[in-house]
Amino acid sequence: MNIRRKIYYDLETGNVIKDTGEHSGDFVETTREQDFSSYIVLSERLPETIGMKQLEYGSYASDFAGGGVITRVDLETLEPLFTYPDPTDPETPEEPRPALSKQIEALEQETLLLKAQSGALSERADFVEDVIAEMAVQVYE
Structure with a gap:
C-alpha cells in the first residue's frame, strides 16, 4: 500500500510543523487524530491552529x-x-520558494509559447520582405 505524505503546518505562518513522509509496503494510513497522538510535536499544539495538506x-x-x-x-x-x-x-x-519541478513546468510552457510567438514573427517578417520585394519590382519596371 502507498501511504501519501502529510504536511502539518501552522495556520498563521504556514511554517511546517511535521512532514510525515510517504511510505510504501506494509503501512496503514493514519488519521489526523492518530497523528496528533503519535507525534509529540503535534500533540503539543492545539489542533485548530494546525492545517494539513496531503500530497499525492x-x-x-x-x-x-x-x-x-x-x-x-x-x-x-x-x-x-x-x-x-x-x-x-x-x-x-x-527563502522558501515554489518547487523547482513546478518552476521547470512553468518555464517549459513559457518556452513553448515563446517559440510559437517567434515562429509567427518570423513568418510575418518573411511576408513583409516578400511584399517589399514585389513593390520594388513594380517601382523599377
Missing part, C-alpha cells in the same frame, strides 16, 4: 531527490514551498 504519492519526487525540503505552505495557494541546499554555501538559509 510520488509527487515532488525530483524535488526531494535533489535535497529539497518543504519548509512552509503558501497560505493563499496551499502549495508547498521548498528550500534547497546551496552547494557553495550550505550553512546559509534560503
